[in-house]
Amino acid sequence: MGSPARPMSPPGALSPAGRKLPWLAPAVVTGGLIPLAVLGLRARAGALGANAVAEALNQLGLLALVLLVASLAATPLKLVSGWTFPLRIRKALGLLAFFYACAHFLTYAVVDQGLDARAVIEDITERPFILAGFVALLLLAPLAATSTARMLKRLGAARWKRLHRLAYVAAVLGVVHFFLRVKKDTTEPMIYAALLALLFAVRIASAALRRRAASRRAPAGSRAA
Numbered sequence: 001m002g003s004p005a006r007p008m009s010p011p012g013a014l015s016p017a018g019r020k021l022p023w024l025a026p027a028v029v030t031g032g033l034i035p036l037a038v039l040g041l042r043a044r045a046g047a048l049g050a051n052a053v054a055e056a057l058n059q060l061g062l063l064a065l066v067l068l069v070a071s072l073a074a075t076p077l078k079l080v081s082g083w084t085f086p087l088r089i090r091k092a093l094g095l096l097a098f099f100y101a102c103a104h105f106l107t108y109a110v111v112d113q114g115l116d117a118r119a120v121i122e123d124i125t126e127r128p129f130i131l132a133g134f135v136a137l138l139l140l141a142p143l144a145a146t147s148t149a150r151m152l153k154r155l156g157a158a159r160w161k162r163l164h165r166l167a168y169v170a171a172v173l174g175v176v177h178f179f180l181r182v183k184k185d186t187t188e189p190m191i192y193a194a195l196l197a198l199l200f201a202v203r204i205a206s207a208a209l210r211r212r213a214a215s216r217r218a219p220a221g222s223r224a225a
């Protein structure tokens, strides 16, 4: 994780290379919405198969998880490659993940459960699989709400960063949710679990290296103190 001494890169900021690529985030948002359009067209054409609701639910849930993991990959990718463009699309990917998670939940609550609040609450309290997804969605909400430059300024970089580490918890819960759903063949959720572990390991290793470099740079007197 980044040290509080390093300035945050606020949404839309210039990279050290200084090029802004203003089209990049809108292109990612547009591209990120294509799967939704395709899903809508397939639903309209009755091409979602015998269990259309489950198919739509699974597609939306999977998109939410893929985009969440992609947004979490931005910083580690920058750390290992030095590329700055991933940081510029991190927010767009995170917001798309939240959007798909909401669409996933709404499909479940409205289409699958027929807006029966009691059935939804019963499901959340009685099925660990649904509870894991629900908590993941709850955790994503404050992150989406504080994703603006204004909220970053209001919270302060250190607090904002601490809050946004919840994205990792939400992703882990999303993977647990996936594990509990698949029951038998756990290959797919295992892939997401391994990816998350790798991203986390890169961040921890980078923080450790930074700490070591900082302690080497510190004058001998201040180290002894």
Ligand code: HEM
Pocket: 053, 054, 055, 057, 058, 059, 060, 061, 062, 064, 065, 068, 101, 104, 105, 108, 130, 132, 133, 134, 135, 136, 137, 170, 171, 174, 177, 178, 181
């Ligand atoms: C209140 C929140 C949520 C509810 C009620 C919920 C509900 C469901 C349901 C009912 C299914 C299975 C459909 C079926 O087996 O036919 C499912 C699948 C799934 N959900 Fe969720 N979910 C929630 C939140 C989330 C979140 C936040 C994520 C991701 C971050 C997520 C990711 C997934 C994935 C990856 C699948 C499986 C997709 C597949 O098998 O290809 N869900 N969810």
